[in-house]
Amino acid sequence: MYEKEEKQLKTLYDNIQVPLDSLDEAIFTGFQKAKTEEKRQFRGKKWVISVAAAAIFLVGFFTSIRISPAFADYISVIPGMEKIVNLIRTDKGRMLAIENDYYEKIGVSQEKSGLKFTIDGVIADESQLVLFYTITSKDKQKLLKTEKVRLESLEGKSIELGGISMGSPLNSEKGATVHSDMFEFYFQSPLQAKKLQLKVWVKGEKVKEEFTVNFELKKDIQLKKSFDINQTITMEGQKITFLNADIYPLRAAIHVKMDPNNSKRILSFADLRLVDENGETWNKINNGIIANLISPDEAVIYLQSNYFREPKELYLVFNKIQAVDKDEAFVVVDTVKRQILKQPKGNLLRNLRVEGNQLIFELQTKKEFNAFLFTRINDGNGKEISSNYGFTEGNDKGITKLGVSIPNPKNLTNPISLELSAYPTWIKGNEKIKVK
Amino acid sequence: MAGDEILVKKAIKGDDSAFLQLVQLYKIDLYKTALSFLRNEEEALEAIQEVTYRAYKNRKSVKEPAYFKTWLLRIMINYCNDHLKKQKRVVLNDEILTLQGTAESHTEMELKDAMKGLDDRSREILTLKYFHDLKIKEIAETLQCPEGTVKTWLNKALKALKEKLEGNGGDMHV
Numbered sequence: 001m002y003e004k005e006e007k008q009l010k011t012l013y014d015n016i017q018v019p020l021d022s023l024d025e026a027i028f029t030g031f032q033k034a035k036t037e038e039k040r041q042f043r044g045k046k047w048v049i050s051v052a053a054a055a056i057f058l059v060g061f062f063t064s065i066r067i068s069p070a071f072a073d074y075i076s077v078i079p080g081m082e083k084i085v086n087l088i089r090t091d092k093g094r095m096l097a098i099e100n101d102y103y104e105k106i107g108v109s110q111e112k113s114g115l116k117f118t119i120d121g122v123i124a125d126e127s128q129l130v131l132f133y134t135i136t137s138k139d140k141q142k143l144l145k146t147e148k149v150r151l152e153s154l155e156g157k158s159i160e161l162g163g164i165s166m167g168s169p170l171n172s173e174k175g176a177t178v179h180s181d182m183f184e185f186y187f188q189s190p191l192q193a194k195k196l197q198l199k200v201w202v203k204g205e206k207v208k209e210e211f212t213v214n215f216e217l218k219k220d221i222q223l224k225k226s227f228d229i230n231q232t233i234t235m236e237g238q239k240i241t242f243l244n245a246d247i248y249p250l251r252a253a254i255h256v257k258m259d260p261n262n263s264k265r266i267l268s269f270a271d272l273r274l275v276d277e278n279g280e281t282w283n284k285i286n287n288g289i290i291a292n293l294i295s296p297d298e299a300v301i302y303l304q305s306n307y308f309r310e311p312k313e314l315y316l317v318f319n320k321i322q323a324v325d326k327d328e329a330f331v332v333v334d335t336v337k338r339q340i341l342k343q344p345k346g347n348l349l350r351n352l353r354v355e356g357n358q359l360i361f362e363l364q365t366k367k368e369f370n371a372f373l374f375t376r377i378n379d380g381n382g383k384e385i386s387s388n389y390g391f392t393e394g395n396d397k398g399i400t401k402l403g404v405s406i407p408n409p410k411n412l413t414n415p416i417s418l419e420l421s422a423y424p425t426w427i428k429g430n431e432k433i434k435v436k
Numbered sequence: 437m438a439g440d441e442i443l444v445k446k447a448i449k450g451d452d453s454a455f456l457q458l459v460q461l462y463k464i465d466l467y468k469t470a471l472s473f474l475r476n477e478e479e480a481l482e483a484i485q486e487v488t489y490r491a492y493k494n495r496k497s498v499k500e501p502a503y504f505k506t507w508l509l510r511i512m513i514n515y516c517n518d519h520l521k522k523q524k525r526v527v528l529n530d531e532i533l534t535l536q537g538t539a540e541s542h543t544e545m546e547l548k549d550a551m552k553g554l555d556d557r558s559r560e561i562l563t564l565k566y567f568h569d570l571k572i573k574e575i576a577e578t579l580q581c582p583e584g585t586v587k588t589w590l591n592k593a594l595k596a597l598k599e600k601l602e603g604n605g606g607d608m609h610v
Binding site for chain 1 (some may be wrong): 452454455459460463467468473477481482484485486488489490492493540547562565566567569594595597598601
């Protein structure tokens with residue numbers, strides 16, 4: 001009955017040209033997109049918005065830390081405390097802050113269109129404020145993001161923010177009605193205001209609301225403890241001077257200066273740690289801002305805090321430092337040709353891609369390497385490009401995906417040069433410096 | 437077929453290279469389907485990207501490894517139908533695209549136009565039956581309906597197509 005049509009139909013697309021390369025590219029892009037989302041969901045992705053140009057941050061994946069039985073008892077008598085402990089359990093300094101009753105419960109909220117934003121509590125010191133929040137929703141949400149976070153003073157003394165670190169967005173296939181996380185605010189000058197205002201946009205798939213929540217700090221802010229060090233060490237020919245240490249309740253800040261005549265650019269003190277007379281150790285901050293670069297030869301490194309302990313002796317100990325030859329301290333790329341033009345020996349960076357406003361690299365290492373690699377970015381005319389955010393995503397096969405946002409990558413003057421702040425090559429030694 | 441089923445099982449368990457191998461295996465089918473619905477290369481490629489994405493996200497929901505291909509095609513067809521609904525307003529411009537297209541024989545063009553003028557259901561059925569050589573049973577699986585229904589729909593679709601073609605032909609050859 002329809003033989004003619006059937007035959008025509010059968011041969012209709014037999015002779016078309018299939019653009020195989022484009023086809024493979026489309027498959028790969030789709031696959032990558034799905035893969036990225038899956039990673040985000042399972043491993044969490046940490047976004048850091050850096051206002052100060054030269055902050056370095058590290059993405060840490062939660063590892064479990066054993067809680068002492070006494071502490072477990074302590075948290076079990078305060079309702080709602082478990083979720084907060086879950087957020088900070090990898091940071092000994094913050095755990096100590098809670099144990100020593102330095103956490104301040106706030107419990108104020110605002111409700112809008114079925115969403116409720118609550119500030120559960122804060123831990124604040126002169127240099128930093130960690131704000132714990134919970135969003136509850138009447139309807140199940142698959143995705144909830146927080147955006148445009150601002151912290152302002154209500155008392156006239158303005159806040160000089162150096163950066164904000166935000167947690168991962170809620171990302172749930174099944175949908176969830178509660179999401180808890182924290183914001184970290186870093187101050188450039190000591191926090192003085194007590195009455196504060198938080199503004200934040202919460203975005204779901206169907207809702208978008210701005211919340212304004214006022215709160216007041218009632219606890220006294222504990223002042224930092226300062227120690228002079230002034231000691232110079234030499235590791236593989238590189239001279240480094242430790243100037244001083246400021247220990248705040250939320251972090252310890254170690255001020256170091258490198259000798260300008262060093263042949264290598266010192267990038268990151270990978271295993272710098274505080275050790276007391278009993279051998280108890282406080283490592284680097286494992287999630288958030290881990291250092292501030294004052295210049296290529298001067299930095300402040302942040303460690304977990306032992307503020308609430310009174311050690312008899314305290315040392316800075318380290319065995320390796322990330323370093324590259326000074327002429328290799330920049331990665332240079334062409335965003336149009338999608339080529340990496342220059343990078344340190346070993347070609348560990350691969351597969352440069354431009355996705356929307358993001359430059360994405362793959363970093364090949366034997367062991368997982370989670371540090372974000374870059375600090376300042378300049379275009380072909382030497383003009384600094386402001387990057388709004390960066391991210392890293394770990395992978396089981398030793399490939400880390402690194403992304404950095406760049407406004408309008410198609411209309412930039414190439415080549416783009418990215419200054420390294422971390423890289424997986426090390427100088428090694430054995431150093432122990434007395435702090436106290 | 438057995439080899440494919442092993443691949444499907446691996447893909448469901450989380451083996452990414454198995455998943456990619458499967459998409460490679462069916463990419464031409466997927467592309468042709470996309471092209472038959474969307475009628476231009478760029479959109480068809482976009483469809484491939486999106487379908488790969490959706491398939492990966494939902495790969496764990498494949499219940500019957502033997503029907504992986506139809507499962508993929510189902511995703512593609514859903515995508516194309518949604519896309520066409522959104523694009524309804526620009527359909528007219530497609531005539532220009534067709535004119536700019538490569539040398540197609542007159543009947544092919546007529547056929548494609550006639551296909552485009554069909555309802556979603558008929559177009560799906562014809563695509564699956566003739567472009568992909570699927571058996572009635574497989575179509576039933578893809579569209580998740582009884583085989584009898586497929587047969588009825590197929591008949592209707594062919595009838596509608598014939599009417600369109602004859603109508604068209606009449607107009608054009610006067």
